[in-house]
Amino acid sequence: MESVVRQYPEFSYISISYWHDEEIIEKLTMYKKDVDMWLFSGQIPYGFAKKWGGIVQPMFYVPSSGSSLFKTLLQIAYNQKIPFEQISFDMFHPDELERVFKESNIAVKPPYLKYYEGEVPTDEIVNYHYELWKNGKTLAAVTCLKNAQHELRKLGVPAFRVLPTQSAIVSTLALILQTHETMHFKDTQIAVQMIEFDSFSSLTKDTFSTDEIYKIEIKMTEKLLEYTKKINGSLKAAGPGRFVIFTTHGLLREMTRDFTIIPDFEILQLRGQDAVTSGIGIGKTVYEAEINAGTALLHAKEFHKGASMVILDDKTIIGPLGRPEQITYGYAPKHLQILSEQTSLSIATLSKLESILRKIGKIEINAHDLAQHMSIMPRSARRILTELESKGFAQVIGEENPHPRGRPRKIYQIILKQDL
Template sequence: MSIRLGLIGVEDNLEWIQSVVKEYSEFECIPFLHFYEKDVISILEAHSHKVDMWLFSGIFPYSVAEKWGRVQKPMFYVPYTGTSLYKTLYRILYHHHLDINQLSFDALKTSELKQIFEELDIDDSSSHLYEEPKSIEDVVEYHEQLWKKGETSAAVTCAWQVQKELEKRGVPVFRVKHTKSAVTSVLNEALKTQEMLRFKDRQIAVQIFEMDLFSSMSISSFSSDEMYDMEIKNTQKLLKYAKRIQGSLKTVSPGCYVIFTTRGELSDITDNFSVIPNLDEIQDITKGNITCGIGIGPSAYDAEMMARNALLQARKHGKENWMVAFDNKTFKGPLGKKESLTYSYNDKDMQVISERTSLSVATISKIDSILSKMGRSEITCQDLATKLQILPRSARRIMSQLEKSGYAEEIGEETPHPRGRPRKVYRVLLRGTVR
């Protein structure tokens, strides 16, 4: 089966990169033309289901997708290698006779640029480089300001949009273009990644279902025959579900079932472990009080142990929740919920903080995940309690432990309601604090 490769590029390189991709029989190339940064997100949103992985023509559209943070398929971009720059520099130095120190560069690595200058025996002490561009506008502004101040006589860019905009503003500009070797190199990397993913998809996955269909009624209102009949019906539904995901079903005890399958099958039906599957085979069952733990591991035994750990975590969130435990010692869930988190219980930094605060690694990792998801380091105890689904006093105890150990500090107060009591706002710093 061909790998569906979504290629996002600009008009002056899309067709050329596509011609190189066509040399690989493993790929089915699906090209998408973009002009502005906002186009990239629109393409990703509309066509993600059509591709297996994404290839961007350069770092700019790739950075937009990375910053957006919602792409679940593998992403690659064609880098601008030393060979690409050599060709451009040759034209600048020998045809236009410009001073190398009067140039500004973007989207290249400092180490790469330095190495090229050394090989050409050129002093790079005055070179200007925007190494990690945030946006096209920022890069254009960077080049234009240097030129206006007289610090540079021309710009060297890797982006077609930057070239066009600088030309409009009258700034002399040269464009670094891709080489075929750069494209083939990234395509080979994509093939290796696909092979790794196939191996990953073949990993053993175990799903443990724990049902409590009698919680809202008295068991005494059922005869033993009726209870047995209900058990048989649930088993039949789960057998259909197991067949749907190419797995095998084992009954552990009344109301407890284990299904052995593969990671790839479960990843497909849960949208990469983000939602509870909406399948006809288990639709009636998932409406009941069912808790589920999914485990991924290199062996059936390891996967089952991970599934039991996931089930324990799911129980902490209450019935009808699904959690996943991966073989890299991380949990994810509850699936399909706004408070869903991905957190590790084997992170070395979090283990150090755990030892210093007496808080569990899981708790600290959850807080780290919450802050990452929020995109800021400030939080109140009330918000922490809501997101961790714990009592406010428990959240205050956790924050107190972090504050005493130097991982949190009170920075102010907020009043959510006109007549409400002010809430303390804390800044929590976990990453980069461990020494």
């Protein structure tokens, strides 16, 4: 892959290697602020990164195609003389593997194949091949994972790796360039930030007067003009305590570090932690961006004063910015629409719940943790979980008691995707 990437002067790259699955997230965390795009050598590290959800940049992986497998089969047949029916394979879809054999005029149907999608522990792949070899069912293994090949050879198993072809790498690099151009276009999209300021939050009984409120409004306007200048935008007042800023997607994305922090924290928190609520909207037109910003502001208010939310042009919702409970969710996936019709829960609530489960990497949660992630009261979280339980989309699988004298907390297993 490096030898191919070096042929493209438009790319500068960092080469990152790992030997154990648990290193993947550690390496991604180490370099995530230094890259614009991620290119993975295969779908397993890509799957781990996607499941983790900590990467905001576009991610790609080079697929292992039938032509790359054909090269490996040719090497085995010519150099090793190993019968194909005594070889174990992994990753390839059964139909694809059968097609490669058929096109190669190999009159054998491969009997041993571990097909997988997404992230699979390397140990699971190694054990699959090793057990077959140890029990005398196979004489060799063909794997798409470098680390699996390395471990199998340490165990004495003749292991061959399917390497991506140069054409597959070139095609993926072309897709990366195309994505970069698309992102550059997106950076020029209109962005609108609506800011609502509570003038009364910093007043005391001794200073409560219309003159003081007016002074606060003037000072806030001055500060927002400074902030607007930083993002090359324009500011307009939209009523008492509410302001609208017009700028571009790219500038706001940079200011918020890919929509993870509150833009210019000092200005937006000018009068205390709970004073400023913000909604950011991205759109193809000014009207669309302004509508999205207003909707994002309403979502921010659902959390609490001081929250900032974002709605992108594809209706993806991100937020609250700068908080550990930040999640990303979207509107109306089909399975959530159907689930919403069968329960008393809104699509937005179900979408948030699905995003939280994806973020924590498991489908078990209690009401206390759900309340923290959603910024709602524990009784509201319990209502959500009991509603799902009553309709068969959740079940209690245990209890935990973090405090000896407290009430045990029920642990629920959530099943949002079913044959509805």
